[in-house]
Amino acid sequence: MPIYQDIRNPSLVTRGSLDVKHLNNANFPDSSTFYKNLGLTKNLAFTILQHIKDKKGYDDVVKICNLIVEKYQKINETPETDKAESGFVYLGFQHGDYKIGFAEDLNRRRDDITLLGSEPIKWLHEIETDDMRGVERYWHNRFKSKRLRGEWYKLNSSDVKAFKRWKRIF
Structure with missing residues (x-):
């Protein structure tokens, strides 16, 4: 059973949605567990992908993490992110x-x-x-x-x- 089956759009997984999932399912870890142990969003996605790369049954998680990695790669490729702002x-x-x-x-x-x-x-x-x-x-x-x-x-x-x-x- 996919971890995020009740989340309609996996690319919108946020800290808040993780907390809601935890409140509804005591077996699901609190969002702080992910961030404290694995890093912030981009690094968290990479860490999760590394952890589950050889495991079966995590296709939904791989899809979510790949969407996040793609999003951050696009942001980093945009030259305006390097532009200093007053x-x-x-x-x-x-x-x-x-x-x-x-x-x-x-x-x-x-x-x-x-x-x-x-x-x-x-x-x-x-x-x-x-x-x-x-x-x-x-x-x-x-x-x-x-x-x-x-x-x-x-x-x-x-x-x-x-x-x-x-x-x-x-």
Whole structure:
């Protein structure tokens, strides 16, 4: 029986759909199991393909992983992904955790994040830059050992001070 038989479009498998599957089937692992042990989306797909390459009965999983790999290869082949964009990299605080992200419009981004949580996000600092994706990637890599999920981190005061030292990066 395919693992994802109840998901209509396998290319739309998300962390949320994995969580729903887990809630409906206690034998199915929680989404955090996949991400913590196997990596983020593209790496996760490669890892799964490596793990099941010689096993039978996983045709549905192979199909899903191949769709994900193709999607990320197309994204990486697009020259615009390498183009630097001006904007801001921000540090926010909500529910006891810190969020590091980027935005062209800080006010709109703050409103978007606040809508997702039960309390408003508190803006702690922003760095103006001409390469917001690259600068955000730097901070994500620097704090990768403190990552909780996605762009959310468990930082300490010295981490926050290090981020706040930067005002502009051009």
